[in-house]
Amino acid sequence: MRKSNLERHLVNCPHCGKEVLDHFTQCPHCKGELTPRGYTEGDAKSRTKIRNILFVVLLVIAVAVLITLKS
Ligand SMILES: [Zn+2]
Numbered sequence: 415m416r417k418s419n420l421e422r423h424l425v426n427c428p429h430c431g432k433e434v435l436d437h438f439t440q441c442p443h444c445k446g447e448l449t450p451r452g453y454t455e456g457d458a459k460s461r462t463k464i465r466n467i468l469f470v471v472l473l474v475i476a477v478a479v480l481i482t483l484k485s
Pocket of ligand 1: 428431432442444
């Protein structure tokens, strides 16, 4: 039997073991802190890295535009 949409998004709370939705940041049963799926530390780090690369690219473009305007 296929699992329902809701069941696929259920995870067990690491603090009390009860079922909670995977996007919760706090357990509704024990108020324990949860790490929502898709918001792991690794993801946050890689997102920061991408933002840094974007910033450098924008900076290079800005400098290139400035040089072009001056000449
Ligand atoms: Zn809990």
